[in-house]
Structures are given as structure tokens and as C-alpha cells.
Amino acid sequence: MAGQKAARPGGKNPEDRVGARNREKILRAAVDVFARKGLDGTRIQEIADHCGLPKANVYYYFSTKQEIYTHVIEHLLTGWDKAFEHITPDRDPREAIAVYVRAKLDYSRKHAAESRFFANEMLRGAHFLSKQQKLHMQRVTRERSAVVEGWVRDGKMAPVDARHFFIMLWAATQFYGDFEPLAANALEKSKLAKADYDAAAAAITTIVLDGCGVSA
Amino acid sequence: MAGQKAARPGGKNPEDRVGARNREKILRAAVDVFARKGLDGTRIQEIADHCGLPKANVYYYFSTKQEIYTHVIEHLLTGWDKAFEHITPDRDPREAIAVYVRAKLDYSRKHAAESRFFANEMLRGAHFLSKQQKLHMQRVTRERSAVVEGWVRDGKMAPVDARHFFIMLWAATQFYGDFEPLAANALEKSKLAKADYDAAAAAITTIVLDGCGVSA
DNA sequence: TTGGAAGTTGACATTTTGGTCAGGTTCTTC
């Protein structure tokens, strides 16, 4: 009797259940479509087509479009602060920042859809970010800004507003992935290649590091 | 007779005709809605409500949603390269760049809807920019990059890839307006005030100028 | 004054969309 739910975790491994795999499939497809069309512009049918499932099957897993959307946000925010891990007090600022820029640019290039989805959500006013999620982002930003401020205090960097500093890095690194058509057009190419991202990393680190008196 | 029409608001001047004014009204409302919802997410009814015209009246001036969209693009691209005017060979790079950053940030703040509309279009892949419009942007970018390259040749600036340099400036200056929620959150405010834009301008110019060896 | 052009609009036709559902198949456990 009571065993019903407890004893029934599907297969041995919950991650192997059909449902778990399908949820993933849907979420992955949803990121793609949401990134290009936004919440209102996205048709459930398009998500369904994109992951090869009938529309009704999508509704079996998620009961509304909004629910898919918020799940995607939740999913993405998990990795949001990943690159920040490179910013630690013990590291040399020059190296730490260079690695951070690389990591951010890499993410922008390899996970363009995720990155654009996030940009889209910000563009629309971030109405689907929960208070809690905002606070998390605030806390992380505050912590890593403190590290930069520490570097400044220790004379390892020129005085700079740490938060605007990070904003500038976010802006520069996201730009290439999110606004690829604009960046490519400026470089007079039809699309960006890895080499362009390398050049971007070089330019950004040079400008920013020298600008903050971190040059070797 | 002749005196009448000349005196009337809708007289001989085509710009004064009711139609011209209404077209303007519709386009202005459309920028706002498109900026928030994108092409697919925008309902004509919402544009109509936003400018106080019945939906059928909107259709009297524009026959499809796409037509409104492309007109908006056309309209916006007129002012796209405005800030670039500050980048001229005869000026001192330090001053020119500082003014450019200010101008860009100002635009971002005062014309947030236009700026976001543009960002949205890039995010979606810029499918509605005509070949000709892309070429125009390319030409302008090329011209102003040449100015920067001249400054470098003259030893007024450290060697830097001019195009990546501009991309960085675009990114940094657009970020505050386009991704306001993210920027505000990072600064732990509920929304950005003019003072925050001032601080941003200061931080950006400091970092970028020192980073390019333009410091006084 | 008048005739035609420009502008206005409520109502309508058509298509698309989000979401539901009933009846089915497959999987897991005992």
C-alpha cells in the first residue's frame, strides 16, 4: 500500500527513466526556441517539433508554457556563476582575469543558445527570475567583487569599481555569442570562427588588464 | 480656399498630414512593444492599444506585422552611427573616445526601447536586416576603425585591434540599457539612476583608455 | 459646392494557438 510511491522509482536508476530523458530533451529544445523567440513568441508546437515529440507529449511533462520557461531558467542558473570560480583572492589577478575571460567567451561560443536565452530574459525585464535567484546572483557578485577590491587594496590592481569592472567583462564576453551577427558584420565575416573568439579574448584581456594596471 | 489649407494643420506640407502623424505614432508604439516581445511575440492589437488607434486603422497604414517591423528597423538605422561622428582623425583619442562612450551611454539610457529592439533583432539572428543595411554598417565600422588605426600608427595609442576595440565599447555601453535588470542587480539597486550611468561612463573610459595607453 | 481622395472603424472570416482528454501502449513490480 504505502509502498506504491516509495517502491516505484521507475527503473533502478531514476536518471534512466524515460521521463527523465524526455524532460531533458524538451528542456534542451525549449532553450533553443526561447532563445530565438522569447516566451510570447514561442509556440509549443515548435518546441515539440524541435525535439521530435508530439505536442501532447510535451504537455504530459509540463502543464503550461510558463512552466517550461521557468524550468529552463532554473536549469541555466545552475551554471551561471561557474566562471566566477576563477576569481579567488590567492590567485594573481592577471592570470585569474585572463582565465575568467577565456571561460566566459568559451561558454558564449559553445552554449550560444543558453547564453541568448538569458540575454533575452534580461532584455524583457527579467520578470521570471525569482527574488531568490536574484539574491543568489547578487551574493555571488558581491563575493567576487570583494576579491577584486582586495586586489586593489593590496596594490595588485589600479583602483577600479569592481562591480562596473565585472559588468564590463560580462558585456564584452557575452557580446560575441549573443550578438554574433553584429560582431561578425563588424569584422566583415559571414560568421565567427574560433579564431575570432581567440582574437577577442586577446583584445579584451589586453585592454582590461592594462587598463587596470595589472600589466606584468 | 488657399488660405484655409495653408493655415490648417493638415495643409500642403506632407509631414503635417494626418497619415504621416499616424504612421509616426504607430512606429513609435511598435518600437516599444517589439523591444519587449520581439516580432513573433508582438500582437498587433497591443501596438494599436499602445498608440490609441483601432486595430483596423493600423492595418490601414501597414498591411502586415512584418511591414511594421521592417519600417521600424529602417527608422532606427538612421541614427545608428550617430555617436561615431565623434571619432575623427583630427581629435585627441582620449577626448574623442570619452565623448563617444558618453554619447553611447546616453543613447542607451534615453532611448532604451530603440536600443533593446535592436538588441532583440541581433539576438534573433538579424534576419530582417537587408544586405544593404549590413553593408552600410560595415562601411561605417571600417571607416572609424581606420581612424583608430591611424591613432595607433601615430603613436597616440597602444596597438589594439580597432574592430574588437569598438565591439568592446558597444558591448559595455549597450549593456546598461539593454540588460538593465542584470546591471541593477549587480549594483544591488532596484533600478539604475543617472548617477549609475555616470559611474559606468567613468569606469569604462578609465579602463579602456588606460588599457590602450591613452592616459594623459 | 462638390467630387474624389484620405482616413476611420465595427464587424467579420479564417487560421493559429494553448491546452484537454479519452483511450491506448509499455514498463515495473510482485
Added chain:
DNA sequence: GAAGAACCTGACCAAAATGTCAACTTCCAA
């Protein structure tokens, strides 16, 4: 191998969207 949970899906519906239209008013030049 039986029972029930998990999963699948074609067909459907109500709401919402785009775009049309015909009748109407206002404007303007001669």
C-alpha cells in the same frame, strides 16, 4: 502474468490572433 503506474498521442475545443471589408466621416482642391 497480472495489476497498476508511467507513458504516449490523435483528435478535439475554446480562445486568441491576423487580416479583410464595406460603409462611413473628414479633408481638400478647384
